[in-house]
Amino acid sequence: MQLTMPSFDRAHILVIGDVMLDRYWHGGTTRISPEAPVPVVKVGQVEDRPGGAANVALNIAALGAGASLIGVVGEDEAGMVLQSRLKAAGIRTDFQISALRPTITKLRVVSRHQQLLRMDFEEQFQADDCDQFLQKARVLMPYMDAMVLSDYAKGSLQIAPELIALAKQFSVPVLVDPKGHDFSRYRGATLLTPNFVEFESIVGRCRTEQDIVERGAALVRDLDLQGILVTRGEQGMTLLRAGQPELHLPARAREVFDVTGAGDTVISVLAAAIASGQSIPEAMALANLAAGIVVAKQGTATVNSPELRRAVQSEQGSERGVVTEEQLLIAIEDARASGERIVFTNGCFDIIHAGHVGYLEEARMQGDRLIVAVNGDASIRRLKGEGRPINPVDRRMAVLAALESVDWVLFFDDDTPERLLETIKPDVLVKGGDYREDQVVGGEIVKSNGGHVKVLGFVESCSTTAIVNKIREQ
Template structure:
């Protein structure tokens, strides 16, 4: 199965520093220790996220022949996506965000102007061979390129097609399974001035916008995303479906639309009906922003549970405890270990293996539960204060960020040195082993379920 993402690829760069003082001649922060964190953006981010879900992904996108374009192509390759570039006579669109303490202070945009040339045969073959497709339009001209448009016209009749539109882009081709504008985009795209002028985010106004767009685009369905309000799915009916979003702590929503669209694509490609795909997309987008949004792409980041427990506990001179694992199908053994770990200090941080990490450790059939759901279940436990998702095979990078006073693991390590013990000693922390509740494991649960099937 090959998922094809067609759209505008951007280079996103976060310049992250520490803000400890203000300029003497102006009330603006001075940033020290600046660190540059590049990542794929736009359609390239959507493709990378789908590849992170374990899918075979091809990205068809214009790529400029400049230094930024070379960096972007390298980042796309690192994410596991195969890039099929389209000729482009402009410069790479680069978005730089200056950030401190998890907040964006300024964004600097450059490049992005130019014309898309006729696609090579390889690009048209990739589109024709898609088993599911996402058009990620950032309004930079690819969806208006005649040969690309002609190739896209034939997709909805053959494969599930998701279209993430932009007010400056071309309208979706007829028949797309799902179009995914956010509320602001829907209001600007709406062909009916009365519907588009609906005030606020009232569901009646959003429903009217969605129905108008279904008719104008001849789409099978339009889903208007509403941020923390979830999403409204319409097929043109007067009583649309509303999918609430999980409650999460959000500091950065950058990339949420790309996560939503790519998750919907993955679900539809796997055979989900449209409403199921939207439900999965809402959950995935919520988990994505809770984990830090695009700023946390490829890095460990806190998911959420209440306030910043680590900072609060440290400020009060308390003890930070951490534990880790896959936590696939949470069971009584997990809960016993988590409760025991929490009793050792004043807050508990769970380092959670990402889906990709679990697959490498346990095989292609795992995890049974996706990372956003696993994180949400863990964060709902009273004994868990924060969740950190990490993509590596070991939690070393996550531990370096959290720097817990105590690292606790279940009793299957009894009598042996924990692999993380030496790392903990770097900052005076201590690794410990906790008693293990016998007879409880995810593997045994799966085996029992299969034997009773």
């Protein structure tokens, strides 16, 4: 499957469900309490993160899509903190305030990256706590490209059937992260995303893959769904659709650090991708990549667009190597979003020799990512005369791309790289040879954009021209 990054910024998703505040107390542990055999944690940092349906909205916003959130919070400090965090992330909130029940809060005590204790502050919401949800959703639905129901079994989604019916009136796809032992209230949704335990609680014990496929297909048919995506932890994901063969994707996590919020990330990416026009299988593949990223993070985490794009590029083998100018600009955007410094150098590189290798290694040390712009064949003929280049541009770029120090290689047919420098705006322009800094072509362009110029020396008595002349003499 050829993965592509959707235009998330064109999509807007409505999230409705159980919102909560995930609160973390971090501190060191050096002794055991004299009062009881428990560790004493000296709290040094307090961290608040939106959780539950709020984390789904946060994930959607991190991808660059628009997110609106409907939920219920208490008339308390936790509710105000939650609204403040979401507003700062650009999420439109329309909360119903309960005067009788508190904002759901989960407090975790963490020491040395290990969770020692979790305390839950919550009461089950009742029908009157969320009786304005349908009215709020009806106002927003005409402007939505997808709707997510994030059910944590806290009582906020008692009117799930009415919300699904409303979305269908506007032809808005509905994705549900379900809970409980009765999925019938999600009838007519587009896609359900249960984990394997939740799936088995509905269909019974599945001892074989065939059991999963057959029972999943029956559930899709009985509930009038387009599909069920079963998340299976280290066994990946399985998509089951009526009249379609099952689709299984293996787990992509290299290291699992914390699975908190992984389900939120999966349904967020699914919804944003589908809202952006991708098919369910394409959206599933993106969600699978995103899940592999988020479980390597601690706590309730999100995946942003640059992280996901980088994973897609890696999947397609385009994270580094020979690129077009358009591909390079996307890669640079992602690198800068991660705080990386961009180094640029250029040259003919007709015959790659030890001087080039050492020079490029030193150039790479000036930053985090190295771009090598190579003169095209026509450009070299104008600069060096007939008989050059010895190697055509595609072969020169292939050799350069194989060097560990080089991240991206592209060619240009202008006599100078000035146009590229105007477009790329590198942090460092590197040039080798007996130049003064003020003699480097394009140096003033780089400086005017906030970068600087670095002149490096080549390995002595090692040059392409010398090698060519020696061969010709012999």
